[in-house]
Amino acid sequence: MSLLSVAGVTKRFGGITANRGISFDVAPGELVGIIGPNGAGKSTLFEIISGFYRPEEGDVRLDGVRLTGLSPDRVCRLGVARTFQKLRPFAGLTVLGNVMVGALTRTKDVRHAREQAREIVARVGLEDKADAHARTLSTGQRKRLELARALATRPRLLLLDEVTGGVDQRTIPALVQLVRELHASGLTLLVIEHNMRVITAVTQRIIALHLGEVIADGPPDVVARDRAVVEAYLGQAYTR
Amino acid sequence: MSAAPAAVFFALAALASFVVRDAFLLDSLILILLWGSAAAAWNVAGGYAGQISLGHSAFFGLGAYGAAVLGTRWDLSAWIGLAVGAVVATAAGLVLGFLSNRLRGPYFVLATIAFSQVLLIVASRLRAFTAGSEGIPVPFRPGFWTLGLADKRVWVWIVLVVAVLAYLLQRYLDVSRRGYQLAAVREDEDAALSLGVAARRLKVAAIAVSAALTAVTGALWAQYVGFVDPFYVFSVDLSVRFALASIIGGLGTALGPFLGAVLVTTVETYLRAQFGGIGAGLVGIYLVVYGTALIVMVRFAPQGLVGWLRRS
Ligand SMILES: Nc1ncnc2c1ncn2[C@@H]1O[C@H](COP(=O)(O)OP(=O)(O)OP(=O)(O)O)[C@@H](O)[C@H]1O
Ligand SMILES: [Mg+2]
Numbered sequence: 179m180s181l182l183s184v185a186g187v188t189k190r191f192g193g194i195t196a197n198r199g200i201s202f203d204v205a206p207g208e209l210v211g212i213i214g215p216n217g218a219g220k221s222t223l224f225e226i227i228s229g230f231y232r233p234e235e236g237d238v239r240l241d242g243v244r245l246t247g248l249s250p251d252r253v254c255r256l257g258v259a260r261t262f263q264k265l266r267p268f269a270g271l272t273v274l275g276n277v278m279v280g281a282l283t284r285t286k287d288v289r290h291a292r293e294q295a296r297e298i299v300a301r302v303g304l305e306d307k308a309d310a311h312a313r314t315l316s317t318g319q320r321k322r323l324e325l326a327r328a329l330a331t332r333p334r335l336l337l338l339d340e341v342t343g344g345v346d347q348r349t350i351p352a353l354v355q356l357v358r359e360l361h362a363s364g365l366t367l368l369v370i371e372h373n374m375r376v377i378t379a380v381t382q383r384i385i386a387l388h389l390g391e392v393i394a395d396g397p398p399d400v401v402a403r404d405r406a407v408v409e410a411y412l413g414q415a416y417t418r
Numbered sequence: 419m420s421a422a423p424a425a426v427f428f429a430l431a432a433l434a435s436f437v438v439r440d441a442f443l444l445d446s447l448i449l450i451l452l453w454g455s456a457a458a459a460w461n462v463a464g465g466y467a468g469q470i471s472l473g474h475s476a477f478f479g480l481g482a483y484g485a486a487v488l489g490t491r492w493d494l495s496a497w498i499g500l501a502v503g504a505v506v507a508t509a510a511g512l513v514l515g516f517l518s519n520r521l522r523g524p525y526f527v528l529a530t531i532a533f534s535q536v537l538l539i540v541a542s543r544l545r546a547f548t549a550g551s552e553g554i555p556v557p558f559r560p561g562f563w564t565l566g567l568a569d570k571r572v573w574v575w576i577v578l579v580v581a582v583l584a585y586l587l588q589r590y591l592d593v594s595r596r597g598y599q600l601a602a603v604r605e606d607e608d609a610a611l612s613l614g615v616a617a618r619r620l621k622v623a624a625i626a627v628s629a630a631l632t633a634v635t636g637a638l639w640a641q642y643v644g645f646v647d648p649f650y651v652f653s654v655d656l657s658v659r660f661a662l663a664s665i666i667g668g669l670g671t672a673l674g675p676f677l678g679a680v681l682v683t684t685v686e687t688y689l690r691a692q693f694g695g696i697g698a699g700l701v702g703i704y705l706v707v708y709g710t711a712l713i714v715m716v717r718f719a720p721q722g723l724v725g726w727l728r729r730s
Pocket of ligand 1: 191194196217220222223263
């Protein structure tokens with residue numbers, strides 16, 4: 179039985195079809211990479227899974243439960259957490275406060291939530307910044323914060339949009355290591371990533387999107403050599 | 419922030435009811451606590467939930483009319499009028515909360531202004547029910563049950579209780595689960611949603627509670643002053659005053675609205691003494707002073723008086 183099941187999802191924005199008949203399944207404990215050139219529809223897919231967009235066709239299920247049509251907060255409480263490609267920290271709250279908001283979705287006890295948040299903040303390596311306001315963080319630190327916040331909701335499925343994008347080169351290995359650890363702890367992950375080296379280092383399966391469609395789905399080395407994938411990226415190189 | 423400054427503030431107010439004999443000073447104290455409570459009520463929506471409203475006079479007016487209409491027409495206790503006003507204002511708050519989920523930023527602010535002005539028109543036209551634009555004198559019937567209290571010191575205690583409750587409500591939002599969730603909604607609604615916070619419901623609840631508390635202050639004010647004029651209780655000026663006291667004192671802080679109310683009420687009392695009754699010219703002066711105060715605060719103490727105290 180798959181944990182996540184995406185079936186025939188189509189989403190249009192006016193004349194643009196951002197997602198076209200997308201279907202795939204993710205098994206519990208799997209880590210799946212999502213690649214594709216700019217505008218391929220990767221983030222749109224995440225918006226649909228997390229309940230922010232409603233697809234015109236198709237549906238999304240988590241462990242057999244239909245998510246399509248539910249509000250994002252319901253989807254989260256059912257076990258799907260996400261990060262945003264364009265980061266959205268609660269700028270006026272402290273790092274700990276940010277993470278507590280996530281923890282409070284699973285516990286009513288503020289003290290308990292604070293303890294949990296402290297552990298998670300330490301786990302992503304932000305313990306020195308726990309009491310700093312989120313607006314004072316660097317991009318890399320903000321990425322960790324979003325990850326920590328999402329983890330605090332104790333998800334069954336975690337959607338990460340561009341873990342290493344815009345991050346200082348030196349901090350990439352630590353972030354990759356963090357994703358590996360999460361995967362090793364049994365969490366199911368869907369990871370959008372532009373950096374091929376990063377994605378091949380963490381996953382056994384990649385789904386490639388192009389113009390809103392799935393053009394390849396398989397092991398990293400196979401997908402990387404797939405003709406349609408190579409052409410999609412070459413096309414991007416030429417139009418640039 | 420620790421609760422010590424607030425404890426001092428409210429203890430001083432309580433003490434004053436025993437030592438101060440001067441009617442003018444007692445009157446100022448009552449108004450400060452009343453306007454402070456109204457500003458605190460506004461702060462729940464504007465500061466804590468981040469839903470800036472310039473139509474909160476709508477709720478104040480509903481409370482004031484609740485007390486006045488029920489008292490004059492059906493001879494009911496002012497406390498019942500207060501409760502009915504609060505219930506009606508809660509319903510109105512739910513409507514405004516619903517709007518806050520449809521409209522963002524300036525559109526929401528404009529909708530709140532329109533909301534209060536619609537109520538002004540209704541109140542000033544419904545002659546049979548509200549006595550129309552002439553306003554309603556609130557009958558003075560001696561006794562606690564009818565809120566006909568000649569002793570200003572008793573009034574201090576009544577508004578002090580309301581003020582402390584308003585303060586505690588805000589403290590609850592500083593430390594509770596709902597408070598953290600509301601702060602998340604204020605900072606970034608989509609991010610809050612993504613973390614499982616039922617953002618819309620929470621916003622609506624905050625606005626409804628804010629509305630109810632504002633109505634309570636309106637009812638007490640009507641009973642204290644003894645007259646309800648629709649053009650005053652539903653005015654944009656009044657809404658601006660709630661917002662201003664809260665912003666000057668410290669947006670989203672529990673004590674801020676009360677500190678802001680000290681300043682705003684003092685300045686207003688001074689202006690009234692200087693420029694006489696409610697004349698056309700005075701309205702302009704208010705705006706100039708309010709505007710200047712706001713600019714000074716934003717420039718020198720962006721976190722309000724509370725932030726400034728915290729630093730010094
Ligand atoms: N809210 C929106 N309104 C209109 N068009 C949109 C919206 N969101 C996405 N699109 C369009 O849908 C297409 C897919 O966008 P999407 O953000 O999903 O791509 P992506 O694969 O995440 O790209 P990137 O790698 O640049 O993040 C693009 O053409 C984009 O312009
Ligand atoms: Mg994207």
